[in-house]
Amino acid sequence: MATVTEIAQDIYRINIEAPGSAVTYSFFVIKDELPTLVETGMNRMFDESLEAVKQLIDPSTLRYILVPHFEGDECGALNRFLELAPNAQPVCSPIGAATNMADFSIREPIAMEDGEILDTGQHRFECLVTPYVHTWDGMLPYEHTTGTQFCSDVFIQPGPGPATTDQAEIEGMLAMYKMIGIFPSRAHLDSALDKIEARNPKVLACHHGSVITGQIPAYLEAMRDEDIIGVTEWNPMRETKY
Ligand SMILES: [Fe+2]
Numbered sequence: 436m437a438t439v440t441e442i443a444q445d446i447y448r449i450n451i452e453a454p455g456s457a458v459t460y461s462f463f464v465i466k467d468e469l470p471t472l473v474e475t476g477m478n479r480m481f482d483e484s485l486e487a488v489k490q491l492i493d494p495s496t497l498r499y500i501l502v503p504h505f506e507g508d509e510c511g512a513l514n515r516f517l518e519l520a521p522n523a524q525p526v527c528s529p530i531g532a533a534t535n536m537a538d539f540s541i542r543e544p545i546a547m548e549d550g551e552i553l554d555t556g557q558h559r560f561e562c563l564v565t566p567y568v569h570t571w572d573g574m575l576p577y578e579h580t581t582g583t584q585f586c587s588d589v590f591i592q593p594g595p596g597p598a599t600t601d602q603a604e605i606e607g608m609l610a611m612y613k614m615i616g617i618f619p620s621r622a623h624l625d626s627a628l629d630k631i632e633a634r635n636p637k638v639l640a641c642h643h644g645s646v647i648t649g650q651i652p653a654y655l656e657a658m659r660d661e662d663i664i665g666v667t668e669w670n671p672m673r674e675t676k677y
């Protein structure tokens with residue numbers, strides 16, 4: 436059963452627990468003049484996701500679907516939402532548009548350059564292009580009105596946890612990264628962390644785990660840990676249900 440929580444003004448977290456998975460899955464609904472999603476959840480979770488979205492907006496009115504990178508949990512249900520919303524378009528990095536989106540999406544994607552702004556009415560999304568965090572096509576949207584950083588797979592915490600936390604749950608986060616090894620490059624991750632830090636966000640809207648509303652400098656500092664980069668040992672994600 437999906438849970439729905441408002442995490443900032445007119446920004447809602449939809450969270451779904453997947454049995455057997457080490458993490459939960461969230462995506463976000465922005466109620467605005469141009470209704471927007473950040474991420475879509477997986478295709479196989481679509482029915483549950485749609486019911487939750489309908490509690491907040493008429494899904495046929497969706498205008499934008501922001502895709503931080505091409506992966507099942509980020510955008511597996513993209514085309515299901517596009518089928519319901521005739522004016523909706525995916526929004527992604529230039530690399531994302533040129534590679535996966537141009538082929539996968541049933542509607543033309545909008546490619547956002549680094550620093551480009553997408554205005555949805557009461558919210559302004561700045562596109563932070565973040566290649567290799569953790570995939571080639573990475574981008575992280577920062578919403579200026581509420582200070583919300585959508586951070587996709589950065590700041591993952593394992594387990595269900597509360598919808599939001601202002602505690603520094605840092606040990607679990609680092610242990611998770613040392614197991615799953617999703618970051619290939621220190622330089623690329625540092626570049627993304629620098630961009631996030633420069634915006635001084637109030638909220639980290641995590642795609643896995645709780646939304647973080649406090650102690651954000653401690654989380655940023657923890658992500659500079661050398662041991663989370665380039666992990667090539669046994670990867671439990673291969674044996675854990677994803
Ligand atoms: Fe990912």
Ligand SMILES: [Fe+2]
Nearest residue numbers: 508587588642
């Ligand atoms: Fe993910």
